[in-house]
Each structure stands twice: as structure tokens, then as C-alpha cells.
Amino acid sequence: MQRIPGTPHRLAIGFACGASFSMTPFIGLHGVGAIVLSWALGGSWVTALIGTAIGNPWTFPLIWIVIYQTGAILVPGVAVADLSMTAVTSELVALASAAANLALVWDIDLAIDDLARLRLLPTMTVGSIPYTIVVWIASYYAIRSSVSQYQKIRRMRIRTVRQNRLARLRGGDVNP
Template sequence: MWTRFWQFLWPRMGWRRYATYLRHRLVRMPGTSHTVAVGFAAGAAMSMTPFMGFHFILSAALAWFLRGNILASAVGTIIGNPWTFPVIWVVTYEIGCWLLGIDAHAVSIRGHTVAEVMHDPWGILSPVLLPMVLGSVPAGIVVFFAAYWPAAKIIDRYKRQRLERQHRRALAMMERMAAAGATTEERKNAGQD
């Protein structure tokens, strides 16, 4: 259990190789480059919400609504991870406070016990959660488009190159077959003379 948790925080293979692995997973998913990119972007956008534990469900719902690839949305939620969540939460909270017109530093949830939070979670957490939810909307929209365009280009390039490779292989095979057929035909004709 601790090994999995540690691997989630710090991949054994290294961050670059992990990113390459995720890229390979993404470009090889079934569907058009648009549907896979929409799914990936939906996952990235839903990672901006403060609803930890529900990002997969929310991203799958958004991908389904936008007719994107649901599996790609799960890959897109990797944007939200223990390294990026603190930054995401601060940014969405600041944006939400700005949209609501309240001072971001006036609210504090410090000093409450776990029992108090469990007894009245909405009353204690709403001063922080409401701005975060509101701030996650514009942040999610920006992240959606920031994730969609590069993903669509990467996936499209991969699929185009793969199709070109398959086409070249098919042509080479046809040429070999034609050469082998011509050789056989020449032998037949030579034997009849």
C-alpha cells in the first residue's frame, strides 16, 4: 500500500519517462484525435475543482456530455496530483474571491476540530469551498482549452504518422509481391519458349 502511494507521489521510472508513458497511452486510445483530446481536456478541467475523490466521475461525465473519450478523461485527471493541488486550490480560491468581491485573506478555517467540521461541514467549509468552486469554473475553462489544443495536435500527428507508416509498409509488400509474381511469370514464359 505504501509503495503504491509513494509511486503516486514520485514515479520510480522518473517524471520524464512517466510523461512519455502517459503520452503513449493517450495517443494509442481508440477514437479520433478530437474525441481523445476532448476527453483528456475534460479530465484536466475537472482537476481544477476542489472535489478530490470525484475527479474521475466528474471528468467522465463531462467527457460523455461533450462526446469525448471517457478513458482519456481519466488520463487527463493526472493534471491534478499532490504536487499541483496546492497551487490549483490557491489559484481557484483567489479567482473565486475576486469574482465574489471578497477579501481572500479575511476567511480562515483554522482552529476547528475534526469533530466540529464533521458536525457542521457546510457551515465551516463553505466560506472557503464556495469561492473555490466558483473559481474552478473559469480556471477549468482555461485549462480545458490549454489541454485540448496540444493534445489534439500530438494525437493527430501520431495517428497521421502511423497511417503513413502502414501505407508505406503496404506499398512495399505490394511491390515485393509484384516482383515475386513477375519473376514467377518470367520463369513460366521462359519454360514455354
């Protein structure tokens, strides 16, 4: 990632957007969301996509449990629900049905009915907010520092190579 063209700031914004968007429950939309957020903040869309790798099949179950439990604490009156695969599948079916009713049938009432059945997703969305903020800040500073250091070392190495070539052309001593 450090060889991707751009300033450390721009690359870090992109990565931070991708990593933080992976903390949301919107699986399937992480890439698009990260690119849009990165574009809005002036970051790199390439590093935004790389940042979404934070969320993957090994980390999603843990992320979802943590953000749901946090959402249940933050939203008054929400009882901790069943986070079984059946419950999650039911939520995804309701969400897909709402999207289909809006996009294909143009029936807002049916879409609203489908969205009213959602129990996990709203709570998970609220619960993801603190984690998206923390992950954005932490990954921004870590990546900016790493890329800045790498680019500084690379510039010094390139300068040394150029000086050595110039010295050879002039017939002088070459720096190690």
C-alpha cells in the same frame, strides 16, 4: 494516449474534460466528474481519466491556493481565509458529514447545517471556473493537434509497409 482508438476530436474532448476537472476543489471526485463531463460532450472516458493526472499531490496545493485567491477576488465580501491543513481538513469533514447525513441518515436539516459551515469550498469553486475554461480550451487544442499529427504519420507508415509487402510479393523494388 495517441494509440487509444478514436478521432482526435473525441480523444481531445476526453483529455480536456479530465484536465479541466482537475482544476476544481472536488478532490476524490475528479475521475467521476471527468468521465461524466466527457460522456456528456462525446469524449473518451479513458483520456478523461488520463487528463485528471494534471491534478496530483504536487500540483494540488498550488491549484487550491490560486483558485481560492481568485474566488476571493470574484466573490464580493470574501476575505482571504486561512488555507492551513487544519482549515482544509475541517472543510472536508463538514462536507463528508453533510454527505453522510444525506445518504445514511436522510436528514436534510443536518446536511444543510454542515454545508453552512463551509467557507473555503464555495469560494474555491467560483475561483476554479476561469481556470477550468482556460485549461479545457488549451488542452483540447494541444491534444487534438498532437493526436491528429500522430495518426497522420502512423497512417503513412502503415501505407508504406503495405506497399513494401506488396512490392516484395510482386518481386519489384521496395521503398525505403
